[in-house]
Amino acid sequence: MSIVSSIQQSVTNVLISLHNQPFTAKDFQVNQTKPEFEGDYTVVLFSLVKSLKLSPDNIGNQLGTALINTYPNFFTKFNIIKGFLNLSIADDYWITLLQKNYADNCYGKKEMNGKKVMVEYSSPNTNKPLHLGHLRNNFLGWSVSEILKANGYEVIKSAIVNDRGIHICKSMIAWQLFANNATPESTQTKGDHFVGDYYVKFNDEYKRQVEELINKGTTKDIAEKEAPIMKATQQMLLDWEEGKPEVIELWKTMNQWVYAGFDVTYKKIGTNFDIVYYESNTYLLGKNIVQLGLDKQVFFKKEDGSIWIDLTADGLDEKLVQRKDGTSVYITQDIGLADLKYGQYKIDKSIYVIGNEQNYHMKVLQLICKKLGMPNADNIFHLSYGMVELTSGKMKSREGTVVDADDLVDEMVATARQHTEALGKVKDFTPDELTALYDTLGLGAMKFYLLRVDPKKTMVFNPAESIDFHGFTGPFVQYTHARIKSILRKLAGETKAGETKVGETKAKETKAGETEVGETKANNAQTTNSSALLPLEKEVLLQLEQYTDTLTQAAAELNPSVIANYVFNLAKTFNSFYVEHSIANAASAEKKQLRLQLATMTANVLKSGMQLLGVGVPERM
RNA sequence: GGUCCCGUAGUUCAAUGGAUAGAAUAGAAGUUUCCUAAACUUUAGAUCCAAGUUCGAUUCUUGGCGGGACCA
Numbered sequence: 001m002s003i004v005s006s007i008q009q010s011v012t013n014v015l016i017s018l019h020n021q022p023f024t025a026k027d028f029q030v031n032q033t034k035p036e037f038e039g040d041y042t043v044v045l046f047s048l049v050k051s052l053k054l055s056p057d058n059i060g061n062q063l064g065t066a067l068i069n070t071y072p073n074f075f076t077k078f079n080i081i082k083g084f085l086n087l088s089i090a091d092d093y094w095i096t097l098l099q100k101n102y103a104d105n106c107y108g109k110k111e112m113n114g115k116k117v118m119v120e121y122s123s124p125n126t127n128k129p130l131h132l133g134h135l136r137n138n139f140l141g142w143s144v145s146e147i148l149k150a151n152g153y154e155v156i157k158s159a160i161v162n163d164r165g166i167h168i169c170k171s172m173i174a175w176q177l178f179a180n181n182a183t184p185e186s187t188q189t190k191g192d193h194f195v196g197d198y199y200v201k202f203n204d205e206y207k208r209q210v211e212e213l214i215n216k217g218t219t220k221d222i223a224e225k226e227a228p229i230m231k232a233t234q235q236m237l238l239d240w241e242e243g244k245p246e247v248i249e250l251w252k253t254m255n256q257w258v259y260a261g262f263d264v265t266y267k268k269i270g271t272n273f274d275i276v277y278y279e280s281n282t283y284l285l286g287k288n289i290v291q292l293g294l295d296k297q298v299f300f301k302k303e304d305g306s307i308w309i310d311l312t313a314d315g316l317d318e319k320l321v322q323r324k325d326g327t328s329v330y331i332t333q334d335i336g337l338a339d340l341k342y343g344q345y346k347i348d349k350s351i352y353v354i355g356n357e358q359n360y361h362m363k364v365l366q367l368i369c370k371k372l373g374m375p376n377a378d379n380i381f382h383l384s385y386g387m388v389e390l391t392s393g394k395m396k397s398r399e400g401t402v403v404d405a406d407d408l409v410d411e412m413v414a415t416a417r418q419h420t421e422a423l424g425k426v427k428d429f430t431p432d433e434l435t436a437l438y439d440t441l442g443l444g445a446m447k448f449y450l451l452r453v454d455p456k457k458t459m460v461f462n463p464a465e466s467i468d469f470h471g472f473t474g475p476f477v478q479y480t481h482a483r484i485k486s487i488l489r490k491l492a493g494e495t496k497a498g499e500t501k502v503g504e505t506k507a508k509e510t511k512a513g514e515t516e517v518g519e520t521k522a523n524n525a526q527t528t529n530s531s532a533l534l535p536l537e538k539e540v541l542l543q544l545e546q547y548t549d550t551l552t553q554a555a556a557e558l559n560p561s562v563i564a565n566y567v568f569n570l571a572k573t574f575n576s577f578y579v580e581h582s583i584a585n586a587a588s589a590e591k592k593q594l595r596l597q598l599a600t601m602t603a604n605v606l607k608s609g610m611q612l613l614g615v616g617v618p619e620r621m
Numbered sequence: 622g623g624u625c626c627c628g629u630a631g632u633u634c635a636a637u638g639g640a641u642a643g644a645a646u647a648g649a650a651g652u653u654u655c656c657u658a659a660a661c662u663u664u665a666g667a668u669c670c671a672a673g674u675u676c677g678a679u680u681c682u683u684g685g686c687g688g689g690a691c692c693a
Contacts, residue, residue: 044639360691469659471645479659487656584656
């Protein structure tokens, strides 16, 4: 049980016995005490004033006195300032917490809860390489998956690859026209970039042809329809749908090039999927859904044969679900896929990591599923994230301002190398170790940068700031971890006795840690006499204790930035402690041991938290 | 035109309705005979505007202004 819950429970108990009213934890707030006041946690008293008809000070005095009398081993002191009851928690509580958990690599993580969640993310198109926006998506999807796992969920990571349609045909046509049978191998180009280049070539040529037609006196609308390259592309889509062998062959070849390129990028950024759906396999799934909708009279047919759903009663529009020529639209395919996912895995929740430009689409998707009475309808959740913009404005492919994912990763890793070389702390590393370190630091910086912001919000990508390795960054946290590890290595080598002593104490104290709140027994007395906690020691412990609640919150909000903020603050607090107090030269053996445990637990939690962001932490840097 | 989202230090981000609105960075001034200075300490600097609800509003409501997305 977290300390906040313990306090809530104690306060509730005391309130009930004092006033004989059915109080619950919801009747008052418990916050961490602000640093300028004495105490660890604070009960806000205002909300109790009405029901008790007493002044805040009055309530606080009664409550504080009763808490200390009832739980003398838990609460040690209290003070009241302007309606806030500040409570001090016994050092024993913190010390017990530390001794019980400092070596536990799973600290904070929850037991399996038997629930199954699918997280769909990444979902690329196969006509161009990944860019900055995809990175936010990928990092979010990965991190949310890890956070859910840490909270006891079974997670299935999935992706839907948009591998068919007019946009793919554009790249194919351009390749036929301009490539002279060039391949990624023959040109030494990464496959996804290779295909993406032809997509760009298509647009250039298309634009040229449209202008040519306009110059000949054609109107813009007609020119855009009649441009030969566009007509050829549309024909190719029809050929694809009919399964014309040479078109299918080319399509397969070019998609393979793209996948080979994606694989390199995915591997580099450390992501993978449990199941990958391909649109070419799923795009017909919606067909039977349309029939079902008609049967249930949820859909209706217009005179031209197109099929619609009327959502005006729900504040939305009429929405097309099948064109008059019988071809399906995205929404229908998505309903089909949603149904397939549920059928395959019987998932309790289906999370879609998709940009907020699809908010409307996803709302419609869920609404239609509901109206069709599909069992998965209520389990659909759109994890909507904001766009990544540049300091100069939005990324525009037309203006060539799109930040390419591979370029960015390379740049970050190169920057990590520069910083590391300039500092010269790891000159004894092997080339392989150095490469691994640069990757960890460069990718860590990038992931942290994109995950530290609330996913819902549009964020600005500032190139100069993103390669900064100081302040609120991944490398800052990584550095704190590496520095702790350095100490632990040194002190472990220095005294063998110290190490075993730490281990022994742990085993011995485990029992004490299991005692209930308020019953913390005097069997901790031996640890207290010499080791009244110093403010900075306690501050680190306070934050370590909050890790469990932080994990819960991150999962509830599906928000990795909660974790990023947490690990940063923990690292910061530890750094303050570190410069102020020596571990190696602590005043007593007990103190040294306590600080060693404190450092060990901090390193564990930093590592664990960063892992939830998909970021590794080095032993040295 | 309709629906939705967002406005916090120069800049990038925080803050379940709670105390004097926190950080980072940029600026100013400092810290290394001692566990990694990718660190630490000090300093200056902000809630778009106007009403309302409340003991208390950055947070909730309404109306403006400004920015963005989507739907036709």
